Amino acid sequence: MVKITTQFAPLLTLLAIFFATDVLGATTRRPRATTTPTVAKPIRRTASTTRRPNMRNTDSSFPFCRNYNLIKKNLLETAVPDDFVAGKRDLLLELLDPKPTPPGIFSKKGNRIFFESVEKVNHKAAVEACLYRKMQLLALDTPEEINNNRFFITYWVFLENMPDSVPDMEFVWTSAAPCSKSDPLNKTTNSCSSVTWCSSKVESRLDYTLNLGSFSPPYCLIYKISTKQLVPTNCSFASLFFCELSCSKPTCPSEKMCIKDESLFEVVDGKTYMKTGREIRGKWEKSMLNNSDHYYFLGEKLVTWSENWKTCCSLGLKPLPLEKIVSQFDRHNSPMQGVVYWTAMTRAGCQYQFENCFLDSTIFPARVFGLKEGGSCVAISVRDSNTRAKIGAGLAVKTMVCSSKLLMACKGPAKTFEVREEIASCDLPECTGIPDCVMDxxxxxxxxxxxxxxxxxxxxxxxxxxxxxxxxxxxxxxxxxxxxxxxxxxxxxxxxxxxxxxxxxxxxxxxxxxxxxxxxxxxxxxxxxxxxxxxxxxxxxxxxxxxxxxxxxxxxxxxxxxxxxxxxxxxxxxxxxxxxxxxxxxxxxxxxxxxxxxxAGTDYRSKIHFLFCRNSFRVRQNEARKIWNTGDMSQAGFGFKKMVQCLAEYLGLVYDSTKINEHVYLRMMSRMFFPLNASAMDNAIQDKNEWLMSQPSLNSAGGFTKFLTQATEDIMDEFYSGHFQLAAEMIRQLYNCRDTLKTNVETFAFDFLKCIAESKVLNRFWSAYNFELDGASVIPLEDEFYSLCSTFQNFLQNTSLCIPTDFVAQLDQTGIFYSKLPINVKRFRTSSYTACLERSGALPYAETKEIFDSLYNYFRSQAPNLTIIWDQAYLNNIDGFTWCASDFDPLYDPINHVAVPVDVVKEVSGNPLMLVSLPGPQPNLHAVPVTDELKYETEVFCRFSINPVAYCLSNPGFKRWEY
CATH class of the missing domain: 3.10.100.10 (Mannose-Binding Protein A, subunit A)
Known part of the structure; x- marks a missing residue:
């Protein structure tokens, strides 16, 4: 099996093809044939069918292309619509399709897209294969192209690694025919120094002579990669081939149409602002890359692709280009997390190519998803951190239908205007001009x-x-x-x-x-x-x-x-x-x-407000749960409808009883995340891998490597593309419901929810919603209001897990058990505060100096350089420091007050305090603030009483946590 080097792997990026052009017209890279391989109602001929006369003399203008034109004419007259490949197909269909469409892959080279064969065929089959794909056989119709073999770099990779047993791969079919109008065939020498590219109807002069020698018509020319020359050959010769588009550049609006609208702005105190009433909510993002002064304006205005560039231009900016610099948004807490922005890129009028309109910038080297699903305009978003960790990138780029409503995004060399911190509007319930709300x-x-x-x-x-x-x-x-x-x-x-x-x-x-x-x-x-x-x-x-x-x-x-x-x-x-x-x-x-x-309680606010609203309108818990789980809104009573209205108003989605706050709605959408199902994806890739390995025909000429790459890309596309459709559907449904609902002041939110749910998008939204971004209450549970110690009840996660029997040891005859090794809190995604509590234990404490010294010496023997985290303590005016002892409550159970038996170096004031032992051979104890950064991710030893240890030992079948 041939392996492709990592350096060239990106060149095998497979761009899906879907012929949907919903904006603008077509332009061409250079003059191309106006005839396309698509026929409205082609008819397959049979023996009883009389062939029609020639539709036109296809050879009159370009007699040198007689053979190419005849192949094309015959195919168009005999093919039926199902013969043509509309878009990238499933890999199995690609391989098993009995029609004469040799399999291959799509590759991107510069700003052009090619279809590369993995099978060798004759010239006629190569021409037809491209036509079936609504493409044309390769035309290297400029000197730069014919002298640049980087088009064929993937073949060079194969050649460098090709075993001697593999047939030669140096030749590629072209659409060229020898000679041209300006340089006709010299019949005496049977030679010329030019070619006519039959697919593009372009002539090219050569700096060498084509000697046709003993060849007789039809003439076929093949490109020899090593010499960078065209070579006459027998048309029945078997070779690889490339297909290309009849166009190579989408059509963009004219630069003259991108004009700043000065009437939108006003100057106040020497600074430029958008005029009151014309403001677009949004924020500036300065480029994070070194030596870059670019600024991005990310707005909250929902627009179509055309409206996006028009709005950007009116602000004196350009639409957001896809380029290397935009990768700065691929980061944690990106402003693009979960929401979708338009870019300057389109493929309209040239479905295989992409262009950043209004900008002279290179295409951002990211895979474009969703091309099979249609749409000619390109949007961008950032996926969740799990995806980034899996594939090394969180930035997602996808085609969308250009009329979709997405967020606007612009780029400029500098800030062209100031964004008012708060846009005062009497039509919105948001408060402006009040002090900043800052937590201490x-x-x-x-x-x-x-x-x-x-x-x-x-x-x-x-x-x-x-x-x-x-x-x-x-x-x-x-x-x-x-x-x-x-x-x-x-x-x-x-x-x-x-x-x-x-x-x-x-x-x-x-x-x-x-x-x-x-x-x-x-x-x-x-x-x-x-x-x-x-x-x-x-x-x-x-x-x-x-x-x-x-x-x-x-x-x-x-x-x-x-x-x-x-x-x-x-x-x-x-x-x-x-x-x-x-x-x-x-x-x-x-x-x-x-x-x-x-x-009340440390939980996400949206969940906590639900409890208040449910209790306020006396909705039973089982009733609420049943309706939420089934989605059957017909079961809802009036109290349930009022509860939904209450919750929607608390969340800020609905205000003034019957109005939708789009700003809050978009903010909630930004909290969507799309976790990568890595195991499912890996399994799908492995299944495809095994299937490919079972196909002998693919194990030559690099075919297996190419198809495995394509299979992997197909699977990834399926896993990642749902993000954009969900965002677009949520916004579309928002407008539909907002504009059609009746304004019932008591149940408007319920009616809105029901309308959203009818689109089947609501469940998908909540399954993708990240409540951790919702903001949690900061107030602990009620039993801590007057306690001198924090119980950390709100953080406990793994309380049902048992202790491994070989993980704990007993301290003499004291009945005290301790962990033999410190717990790695990073590995278990917990904190130093709660790692022991989650395992039915406590952070270590000692009733006597002897116990303290014994524990210290053991801990230090296992971890000489670890800062040992002991239990919390508070300063008792009578006894000095007293352990909080995490496994009992010192406030309500004074019998269990345990004094700290050794001296404490007190470095701070206040309660509670965390007691720690710094690295060193001698036992020591220091009081530090609970909020000290030290404890967040520090490994900890634990103390256990006899009860949890005995319970776990007596229940061997109980689920255990593994260290």
Missing amino acids: DSKFLTRPLRVLLNTYSYGAWSSVCDMSFLELKNELGTWDEAYKRCCSLGMDLMSIQNPSKQNCMYKSPSIDGVANPEKVLFKGHIWTSGRDVEACRGRLRWCTGYLNDYIKKDVVWKKGVDPKSANNSCVYIDFDDPDLPSLGLADCSEKKQIVCEAP
């Missing part, structure tokens, strides 16, 4: 999830209405101060999103699950997140990190308050109102109490 990282554990630490130290906590509330004691502030204070803790100001929430806030909270009517949740006037903004006075909206909506008309206001009178006003809630906590208006500069809220 020093207050959080940031990996693997962001969680607020030391919750006991900030104020009084309450859990009600499926939310966590923090009342900042003895702390008043203006609205801006209150907003920033809650943001610093990863929380929001209180919001009354609907009457259900307002009624829920009136209910008394419970103590240990028992209602306490004597306790009042809050007292006095407390700021909410509601306010108006400078550009839209009198239009009140909630300003939070999760809720993007106007204040509803059916919430209860204080008597005499008219919300329409708002003018630089902020909304507060009056808990002193005896009937119901009611809303009031105040100047935003007034100082009021601060209460922050966040969804």
